[in-house]
Amino acid sequence: MAVSVATHGHDAHDDHGGHDDDIIYQETRDMRLMGFVLFLVSDVVLFSSYIFAYIYLRNSIQPNWPPIVDGHQLPRLDTAFAAFNSVVLFGSGVTMHYALESWKHANKGRFNLFMWLTIFLGLDFLGGQGYEYAHAQIGGWSGNIFGASFFTLTGMHGIHVFLGVCFLFALWLQTQRGVYTEHRFFGLTAGTLYWHFVDVIWVVLFFLFYLW
Amino acid sequence: MATVAPGVPTGPYHAVLDHIHPEPTSFIRKYVFSIDAKVIGIQYMITGGIFFVIAGLLAEIIRTQLLSPHGAILSAATYNSVYSMHGSAMVWFVVIPLLTGAFGNFVMPMQIGARDVAFPWLNLVAFWIFPVAGVILFSSFLVGAPDAGWTEYPPISLQGPPGTNLWCIAVFLIGISSTMTGINFLVTIYKMRAPGMTFTRMPLFVWAQFATTPLLFIATTALGAALAALFIERVFGVPFYDPKRGGSPVLWQHMFWFYSHPAVYIMIIPGFGIISEVLPTFARKPIFGYKMIAFSSVAISLLSFSVWAHHMFTSGMVPWLQLPFMIITMVIAIPTGVKIFSWMATLWGGSINWKTPLLYATGFLITFTYGGLTGFFLAAVPLDYHEHGTYFVVAHFHYVLYGGSIMSLFAGIYYWWPKMTGRMYNEKLGQLQFWLTFIGFNATFTPMHWLGLLGMPRRVATYDPQFQFWNQFASISSYVMALGTVLFFYILFDSIRNGKKSGPNPWGARTLEWMVSSPPPYYNFKKIPAVLAAPYDFGNPLPYLGLEAAPGATEATPTSASHPVPTY
Amino acid sequence: MDLATIEKVVAFVGALIVFAFALVGLRGEWPKNGLDDNVTKVLLGLMAFGCVLVVLACFGVLPHGGGGA
Ligand code: HEM
Ligand SMILES: [Cu+2]
Numbered sequence: 047m048a049v050s051v052a053t054h055g056h057d058a059h060d061d062h063g064g065h066d067d068d069i070i071y072q073e074t075r076d077m078r079l080m081g082f083v084l085f086l087v088s089d090v091v092l093f094s095s096y097i098f099a100y101i102y103l104r105n106s107i108q109p110n111w112p113p114i115v116d117g118h119q120l121p122r123l124d125t126a127f128a129a130f131n132s133v134v135l136f137g138s139g140v141t142m143h144y145a146l147e148s149w150k151h152a153n154k155g156r157f158n159l160f161m162w163l164t165i166f167l168g169l170d171f172l173g174g175q176g177y178e179y180a181h182a183q184i185g186g187w188s189g190n191i192f193g194a195s196f197f198t199l200t201g202m203h204g205i206h207v208f209l210g211v212c213f214l215f216a217l218w219l220q221t222q223r224g225v226y227t228e229h230r231f232f233g234l235t236a237g238t239l240y241w242h243f244v245d246v247i248w249v250v251l252f253f254l255f256y257l258w
Numbered sequence: 259m260a261t262v263a264p265g266v267p268t269g270p271y272h273a274v275l276d277h278i279h280p281e282p283t284s285f286i287r288k289y290v291f292s293i294d295a296k297v298i299g300i301q302y303m304i305t306g307g308i309f310f311v312i313a314g315l316l317a318e319i320i321r322t323q324l325l326s327p328h329g330a331i332l333s334a335a336t337y338n339s340v341y342s343m344h345g346s347a348m349v350w351f352v353v354i355p356l357l358t359g360a361f362g363n364f365v366m367p368m369q370i371g372a373r374d375v376a377f378p379w380l381n382l383v384a385f386w387i388f389p390v391a392g393v394i395l396f397s398s399f400l401v402g403a404p405d406a407g408w409t410e411y412p413p414i415s416l417q418g419p420p421g422t423n424l425w426c427i428a429v430f431l432i433g434i435s436s437t438m439t440g441i442n443f444l445v446t447i448y449k450m451r452a453p454g455m456t457f458t459r460m461p462l463f464v465w466a467q468f469a470t471t472p473l474l475f476i477a478t479t480a481l482g483a484a485l486a487a488l489f490i491e492r493v494f495g496v497p498f499y500d501p502k503r504g505g506s507p508v509l510w511q512h513m514f515w516f517y518s519h520p521a522v523y524i525m526i527i528p529g530f531g532i533i534s535e536v537l538p539t540f541a542r543k544p545i546f547g548y549k550m551i552a553f554s555s556v557a558i559s560l561l562s563f564s565v566w567a568h569h570m571f572t573s574g575m576v577p578w579l580q581l582p583f584m585i586i587t588m589v590i591a592i593p594t595g596v597k598i599f600s601w602m603a604t605l606w607g608g609s610i611n612w613k614t615p616l617l618y619a620t621g622f623l624i625t626f627t628y629g630g631l632t633g634f635f636l637a638a639v640p641l642d643y644h645e646h647g648t649y650f651v652v653a654h655f656h657y658v659l660y661g662g663s664i665m666s667l668f669a670g671i672y673y674w675w676p677k678m679t680g681r682m683y684n685e686k687l688g689q690l691q692f693w694l695t696f697i698g699f700n701a702t703f704t705p706m707h708w709l710g711l712l713g714m715p716r717r718v719a720t721y722d723p724q725f726q727f728w729n730q731f732a733s734i735s736s737y738v739m740a741l742g743t744v745l746f747f748y749i750l751f752d753s754i755r756n757g758k759k760s761g762p763n764p765w766g767a768r769t770l771e772w773m774v775s776s777p778p779p780y781y782n783f784k785k786i787p788a789v790l791a792a793p794y795d796f797g798n799p800l801p802y803l804g805l806e807a808a809p810g811a812t813e814a815t816p817t818s819a820s821h822p823v824p825t826y
Numbered sequence: 827m828d829l830a831t832i833e834k835v836v837a838f839v840g841a842l843i844v845f846a847f848a849l850v851g852l853r854g855e856w857p858k859n860g861l862d863d864n865v866t867k868v869l870l871g872l873m874a875f876g877c878v879l880v881v882l883a884c885f886g887v888l889p890h891g892g893g894g895a
Contacts, residue, residue, distance in 0.1 A: 077376045077449045079861055084441040086865075088475040095483030095513055099498060102509050113504065122889070126830035126837070129883040132876060133840035139873045140847045143866070147854065188496045191504040198487070198496065235862050242869035249876035257879060257888035 075232045082236045086243050089206075093247050096202065097254065100195035107191075115190050121183050123196070128256045131174035132248060135207075138167030139245035142214070146238045149221075152228045161218050164241070168211040175204050196255055203251055206244045213237050279378065281780045291386075293378035296778060298385045299364030300678060303671075305389050306356040311743075312396065313347035316340050318740055321702075321733040327723045337719035338405035339421075343395070345408030346425065349525070350432045351392050353663045357528035358439055358474065359385065361670055362467050364678065366443065368771035369461045371452025371789065373782045376445040384438035387431050395428035407717055409514060412499035412507045416492060426489040433478045433485070436524075440474025443467055452770070454789040459801075461769045461793055462551055466531025469555035473520040473527075473562065481517030484510060508573055515566035523562045525659060526626075527555050529666030530597060533619045536669050537601055539767040540616035541608025544794040547600035554593035561590045571639050572646045580639050587637035591630060598627055613765070614688035618669035621696045625661025629654055632707065650710025656703045668695070668746070675750070676764045680776040681757030683749050691745045698738030705732050768793040773805055838884040845877035 104111055112120035145160035179197070184190070187197040217237045220226060226234060282288045292298060319340050323332050332340065367375055375381050402419025404410060415422055447468045451460065460468070487498045488510065497503035499510045530551075538545040545551065567575055567583040601623055610616070632654040635641050645651060676682055705728035710716075714725050721729065763772040770793070774782060791801035827835075852870045855863050882888045 073449070076861070077445050080449065081377060081380075081441050081445045083861060083865055084444060084475060088437050088441070088479045091476050091479040092483050095480045095516075096487070099483075099487065099509055099513065102512065103498070103504070103506060106506055107504065124830075125883050125889065126833040129837035129880045130833040130840070132880050133837050133844060136848070136873050136876050136880075137840060137844045139870075140844050140851060143851045143870065144847075147851070188494055191497050194496045194498055194505075198490065239862060239865055239869070242866065242873070245876070246869050246872045249872055249879065252876065253879055253888075257883055 071230055075230075078232055079235065082239065086239065089243070090247075093199070093202070093250075096195065096199050097250065100199060100254065103191045103195060112184065112192050113190055115185055120185065120190070120192060123182060123184070123256055124178065125256045127174070127178060127181075128252060131171055131178065132252045134167050134174060135171045135245055135248050138164045138171065139242050141167065142238050142241045146234055149226070149231055149234055150228070157221070158218075161214065161221075165211055165214050165218070168207055168214070168241075172204060172207055172211070175200065175207075199251055200255070203244070203247055206247070210237075210241050210244050213240060279374075291382060293374070293382050294780060295363040295367045295375045295378065295381060296678075296782075298381050299360050299362070301385055302355050302360035302363060302388065305392065306352050306360055307747075309347055309351040309392055310356075311747075313344050313352055314740065314743060316344035316347070318736060320344060321736040323719060324721070324729045325733050327721050327726050327729075329719045332719065334719040335405065338407075338717070339399070339403035339419075341717060342404045342407050342410070342425075343399070346404070346429065347392075347395065348659070349408055349521070350429055351388070351395065353525045353659065353667070354436060354521070355388055355432070356667055357525060357663065358436065358443070358467070358470060359388065361463075361528060361532065361667075361674070362439065362443055365674060365771055366464055366467050367446065367450075368774070368778060368782050369464050369769050370447060370450060370455060371770050371783060371787055372446065372450040373786075375442050376450060377442050380438050380442050384435045384442070387435040387438075391428045391431035391435070394424050394431070398422075398424035398428075409518070410488065410510075411514075412488065412491075412505075412510050413501065415488065416500055423489060423492055426485045426492075430482050430485045430489075433482045436478045437475045437482075440471040440478070444471035444475070447471075452786050452789050454803075458549065458552070459789055459792045460552075462534035462545065462548070463528070463531035463769075465552040466527050466529075466534070466555050469559040470524055470527045473524045473559055477517045477520035477524075477563070480513055481521075484513035484517070487513075508570070508575065511570050511573055512566070515569045516563075519566040519569065520559075520562045522655075522658070523558055525663045526666075527559060529622070529663045529670075530555060532666045532670040532673070533601060533622055535767070535769065536615045536619040536673050537604045538794045538796065539673075539765050540611045540613055540619070541605050542611070542766075542796050543604055543608040544796060545600070546603035546606075547596070548792055548794065550596050551600050554596045557593040558590060561586065561593070565590060568637050568642075571642045584637055584639050588634060591634055591637075594630055598623065598630075612689075613672075614683075614685065614692055615669045615673035615765075617689060617692040617696075618665050618672065621692065622662060622665040622669065625657055625665060625696075625699065629657025629659075629661055632657060645710055647715055648710035649706040649714045649716055652716050653703050653706035653710060656706070660699055660703070665695075668692075671750075673765070674771075675753065676760030677771060677776050677778070679754060679757070680760055681753050682760045682764060683753040683757060687745065687749050687752070691742050691749060694738055694742030694745060698735050698740075698742055701735030702732045702739060705729075768796065768800060770802065773800070773802065834884040837880055841877040841880040841884070845874050848874040848877065 107113055110119075112122060114120070141160045141163040145157055145164060148154075148156035148160060178200075182193075182196070184196060185193045187193055187201075214237055217233055220233060279293060282292070289297060292301075319332070320337070323330050323337055323340075329337065363375065363381065367373070398404060398421030400421075401424065402421045404415065404418050404422040404425040406415040406418050406422070410418070410422065410425065447460075447464060487496075490496045491498050491500065491505070497505040499505045499507050501507060534545060534551055565583060565587045567579060568587045571580055571583075601619075605620070632650065636645055636651065636654055672683065672688055709725055709728055712725070714721055760776050762775050765772070770783075770787065770789075771778070773787070785804045787805045788803040789801060790803065793801065795801070848870050852867060852874065855867050855870065879888070
């Protein structure tokens with residue numbers, strides 16, 4: 047059964063048994079993986095566009111950033127809290143990585159543990175975002191260009207995180223229903239990549255909004 | 259399984275090529291929600307054709323309005339909506355879907371020897387977004403259609419009528435559809451070529467689609483971001499573009515053109531591909547400079563990401579950026595020129611068979627080259643200061659878009675029509691149709707260069723009486739074009755009803771789609787062939803192995819027709 | 827200790843842990859060569875970089891002129 051594609055010569059094509067099944071799985075998996083990575087690339091462009099917009103707008107009123115609105119200077123965002131919240135999200139990225147590793151090593155117990163840790167940290171991050179939104183004194187979404195770019199970008203990121211949490215939860219349900227095996231788990235791979243991607247977007251946003 | 263002769267390089271991806279979903283039996287699954295790329299391609303073609311007629315009618319309304327310097331029929335406000343909708347519909351709902359969705363789906367999988375695209379279901383979704391988005395776009399007429407041109411520059415678009423919101427939604431949706439198609443095609447071409455079809459053995463139309471895909475899934479996303487921001491600003495008052503509130507209208511222009519310049523190459527590179535198929539077939543000669551043509555498509559595609567600001571020379575961007583943008587724009591003309599000369603060399607000394615597709619291909623060569631030249635003028639900053647915002651720009655982009663993209667579409671439809679329907683069209687009428695279109699087109703748009711140089715601004719409902727003669731000339735010529743279009747649809751209907759059977763390969767072409775019956779069977783190939791060389795060596799035997807199952811041969815159903823593909 | 831300081835301390839400790847585990851994960855990925863593995867390498871690396879940013883933020887190196895509530 048476990049014939050890998052690499053060692054498979056084309057004579058094995060004449061065989062309609064398990065070989066072919068594995069090969070077809072491997073090939074469709076490679077295609078889906080490529081498609082998924084390309085989707086992530088186009089999602090990167092989505093964020094990059096808004097990041098460009100933010101940098102552009104920010105440059106247009108340099109050096110006054112945060113901008114002065116109605117005569118008073120808007121405060122900076124809360125870096126300390128954001129640092130804490132960032133660690134929560136990065137941490138969830140690492141736990142997700144180990145969740146997938148555990149799955150590959152057929153360690154179901156550890157997989158469940160890490161998966162739930164990831165989901166929990168993701169939700170924690172979202173809660174932190176809510177806290178941040180409630181406390182940011184920058185004039186709201188539609189008040190000025192700072193609020194516009196901050197809430198649009200982080201909001202879009204937040205939606206991605208939320209969808210990611212749903213994605214991971216759905217994946218976990220699937221693993222409980224026995225959809226994936228030790229050798230066929232493309233969904234988990236895709237979920238992990240997506241989750242890493244969301245984390246890495248946050249690295250950039252964290253720098254742009256809090257550290258720049 | 260693919261029959262592979264000893265010594266033939268076999269791509270790593272055979273097993274999956276053999277797979278095909280079982281053929282559907284119900285009408286709905288066969289023709290409405292089909293996942294067969296060929297059916298989807300034809301669906302794109304029909305839908306795009308309908309939008310082409312609507313957008314074409316809008317164009318004729320524009321030309322009729324301009325019969326008189328005071329505006330013959332419309333109020334200025336309505337006129338604004340009409341040209342905005344004309345441009346939007348033609349760009350996003352006619353040319354892009356026809357060149358990628360329609361021809362890409364119908365022709366490309368067959369040309370690489372595949373049975374379908376990589377993600378048939380994604381394809382289905384991508385298609386169905388298209389008519390829905392189109393209906394949303396046109397329904398904006400009910401609530402006040404957008405009126406700031408197809409480019410919808412703020413701040414005018416911020417004050418535009420409510421239909422502008424629908425415009426945002428519609429274009430956003432069609433952008434998602436394009437993105438899906440781009441990803442789908444790239445994976446298909448990368449992973450699903452028949453054994454032996456290395457990159458340098460791919461037909462040039464496949465190369466063209468391949469080069470277009472990054473534009474589709476990268477540039478389009480940037481447009482989506484810009485549109486979403488415009489929508490958010492209009493609906494929730496979030497400041498991005500409104501200068502009164504700290505935003506920047508020029509920001510929109512950057513985001514819009516970062517998409518839309520690559521988008522003009524989405525609208526022409528597949529057209530290049532069609533021309534590259536038609537020319538060698540009707541000149542019965544190998545294409546000249548195969549690799550040059552192939553690689554220049556990729557070069558154009560990549561370079562096109564770095565020239566967008568040539569649309570913004572007069573928008574108040576930083577002056578020192580103008581020079582690099584001007585130079586890179588001119589550099590893009592080099593790979594384009596390489597193609598033009600390769601095509602001319604392909605015709606040179608061939609035994610030329612003047613059928614309608616070839617007429618269109620040569621027509622394309624003439625008019626597109628001309629449009630490229632005026633583009634070169636526009637790329638020169640000092641000239642652009644004079645020409646920007648005038649009819650010269652209108653002339654330029656109609657030469658490249660009508661004279662280039664639409665002519666290539668006509669060429670492609672005539673060329674592949676027998677493959678799609680199994681029937682020939684009326685050749686005499688086809689040639690007449692070409693001449694009506696070609697003459698009508700040139701007579702309509704050539705005067706616009708002069709009008710533009712004399713300073714006639716675009717997008718205005720009335721004009722100075724001194725421009726009247728050439729405007730009337732253009733309007734009347736545009737009716738000739740319209741006549742050509744009506745004749746075109748007549749020819750298609752006539753062919754369906756009375757056309758002679760075409761047989762599998764009426765043109766004696768050599769790419770793989772001609773090796774199967776017309777219309778092709780559901781599974782395209784009974785056996786996936788092996789490919790020994792690029793397809794254009796006229797005079798040599800066909801470079802395919804394992805085509806015993808080709809037209810007329812009787813063989814069993816495709817191997818593993820309902821092979822279950824594990825999904826996880 | 828005010829709230830901000832507590833947040834920074836937690837963030838700092840967390841960042842060190844996450845950084846370490848990211849590097850361990852990265853080392854495990856390194857020999858593998860699939861598309862997914864390569865993408866994971868890049869993404870894990872960037873996440874580790876994010877931890878560095880967090881540490882810089884905790885010590886007020888970034889933003890210039892010290893942010894924080
Ligand atoms: C040699 C190649 C080309 C060059 C150097 C070129 C250059 C330019 C420049 C500089 C402009 C801006 C004019 C202005 O607004 O002042 C322009 C406009 C335009 N070009 Fe081209 N172009 C080329 C080919 C094409 C092609 C192949 C297409 C489409 C198939 C195209 C479509 C357009 C469109 C639609 C506009 C006008 C957009 C608008 O303002 O509404 N161009 N071109
Ligand atoms: Cu351009």
